[in-house]
Amino acid sequence: MDTVSAARNHKNTIQTLSGTIASIGLEQSGKKVAGSLITPATWALNYAAEGSKPGAVDIGLWATGFVSAPAAITTSVIKAVMDDDTQRKLSHVRSKEPAKYAKFIHPCSNYGSSAPEIVAMSIANKGGTAWISNIGLWVYITDARGNLVADYQPLDFLKIYRPKKPYQAGLSGGFNWEVITK
Structure with a gap:
């Protein structure tokens, strides 16, 4: 090095x-x-x-x-x-992700202070996509303005949390969300 x-x-x-x-x-x-x-x-x-x-x-x-x-x-x-x-x-x-999206990927630890998987659930509830990578880091993606992105499909993941389509408000006021695993 x-x-x-x-x-x-x-x-x-x-x-x-x-x-x-x-x-x-x-x-x-x-x-x-x-x-x-x-x-x-x-x-x-x-x-x-x-x-x-x-x-x-x-x-x-x-x-x-x-x-x-x-x-x-x-x-x-x-x-x-x-x-x-x-x-x-x-x-x-x-x-591991397309270069045009890479700079908009952030660690979940930047979004909240709870355990990363709990933060990922919160992100999905608020309308964003969060996932755990194959190296064990929970991340999420925003657009260029810093808004959460609902429909991103990461290439390298173990589990994804994101709003379920069709987008609907959940009982708690956030979005209904889904868990996707490989």
């Missing part, structure tokens, strides 16, 4: 560790406010470069750092490693 691939595959871990070291260094030199702004600055750069935004968990961990820095640092590093793993799996899932 070359250096660029290694950096890309471990981006979240590298950013978390280097940001933590920079924050500690600034705080130790008497620049506590600057140290606390390292993480939001990283988020701003990631948004400018990639359009990525921090999740609710990331924001919560940053806020927790004001109360218990050691706990927040430990949890942040673990989460960063998990985020890197999710990104590697997402790249694999996207590579």
Whole structure:
């Protein structure tokens, strides 16, 4: 693996560790406010470069750092490693689908904080298609505007949750949905 691939595959871990070291260094030199702004600055750069935004968990961990820095640092590093793993799996899932749709496929962990399969059910209930890939990552698809897509047929899947045709409202206010397995 070359250096660029290694950096890309471990981006979240590298950013978390280097940001933590920079924050500690600034705080130790008497620049506590600057140290606390390292993480939001990283988020701003990631948004400018990639359009990525921090999740609710990331924001919560940053806020927790004001109360218990050691706990927040430990949890942040673990989460960063998990985020890197999710990104590697997402790249694999996207590579198995048509290129014109790939960038609109997202991990279910971006949509909600429940277990991924529960989030997939929620997505189907709200009118979208979610599936578990052959490598075990639950994902869903949106259109270019970020709206859930009801009728996508993934090429690489173990199980799909999506609204049942003809589209009908269920008793809970969402859509009636179906489960499709290979």
